[in-house]
C-alpha cells in the first residue's frame with residue numbers, strides 16, 4: 268500500500284483577506300477550495316444543526332467537527348440522520364437553525380449546491396452514477412472539465428498535465444488496464460472506484476462517502492479501505508458505513524449518531540464499549 272502523503276499546509280491568508288466583505292467574506296469568490304482558510308485545523312464545523320421534516324426531527328442540535336486531513340467514520344442505526352447530515356453539508360437540505368462552516372470562513376448554509384461542490388466538497392452517493400457508454404478514461408476526462416457539454420468536453424484536446432492527472436487517478440483507483448473499457452462493463456465495485464476517481468479529478472478537500480462498500484466483494488472492500496487510508500491527510504474524509512469490519516480497518520475516530528444527535532465519539536474500541544451505543548446500535 269502507498270503511504271499516505273504528508274498533509275499539505277494551507278497557506279495563511281494575507282491580513283487583508285481576513286477583512287473581506289460581501290461574497291468574499293463567505294468565500295463565494297473562491298474557486299475549487301483553493302486557499303480554503305482552515306488555520307484552526309478544522310475543515311468542517313457543524314454547530315447546533317436542526318432539521319425537521321413535517322415536525323419529525325431528523326437532526327437535533329447536532330454539533331460535529333472534522334479536522335483537516337482526518338478520516339472520520341460515522342456510524343449509527345437506520346434513520347439516525349447520517350444521510351441528512353450529508354444533505355446539510357452539501358446544501359441539498361437547509362437546516363432550520365444552526366451553523367455549518369467549511370474551513371473557518373465558508374458558510375455552507377448560504378451557498379448553493381454548486382458553489383459548495385466547487386468550493387471543494389465532493390460527495391459520493393451509494394449508487395454509482397458513471398456514464399456507462401463512455402470509457403473509463405473519458406469518464407475521468409469529463410469529471411475534470413468544467414464545460415458540462417459532453418460532446419464539447421470530449422472534443423477539446425487534453426494538455427499533458429491533464430493527461431498525467433488522469434493517469435495518476437487511474438492508478439490510484441487501480442483501473443489503468445481498464446482505461447479503454449466502457450464504464451458499463453465494469454463490476455459494481457469498479458464503478459464505485461471510477462466514481463471516486465471522478466470525485467478526485469475535482470481535487471476536493473473534503474470527501475463525503477455514504478455507505479461506500481455496500482454491495483462490494485470482500486476484495487473490493489479491502490481495496491476501498493486501502494484507498495481511503497491513502498487519501499486521508501491530503502484530503503479529509505467523512506465515511507458513513509454500517510460494515511463494522513471496514514470501519515475497524517480504516518477509522519481512528521468514530522462518531523455515533525442516534526436520533527439526530529451525537530451519541531458518542533472516540534476510537535472504535537471506546538464507542539464499542541459504550542453502554543449507550545451497545546444499547547441502541549451494536550446490540551449485546
Ligand SMILES: Nc1ncnc2c1ncn2[C@@H]1O[C@H](COP(=O)(O)OP(=O)(O)OP(=O)(O)O)[C@@H](O)[C@H]1O
Pocket residue numbers: 320323324325343344345346347348349350351352
Ligand atoms: N426528505 C425527507 N422527508 C421526510 N423525512 C425524511 C426525509 N429525509 C429523511 N427523512 C427522515 O429522517 C430520518 C433520518 O434519515 P436519514 O436518511 O438521514 O438516516 P440515516 O442515518 O442515513 O439512515 P440509514 O442508515 O438507513 O441510511 C429518517 O427517519 C428519515 O425517514
Ligand SMILES: [Mg+2]
Pocket residue numbers: 349350351477
Ligand atoms: Mg443513510
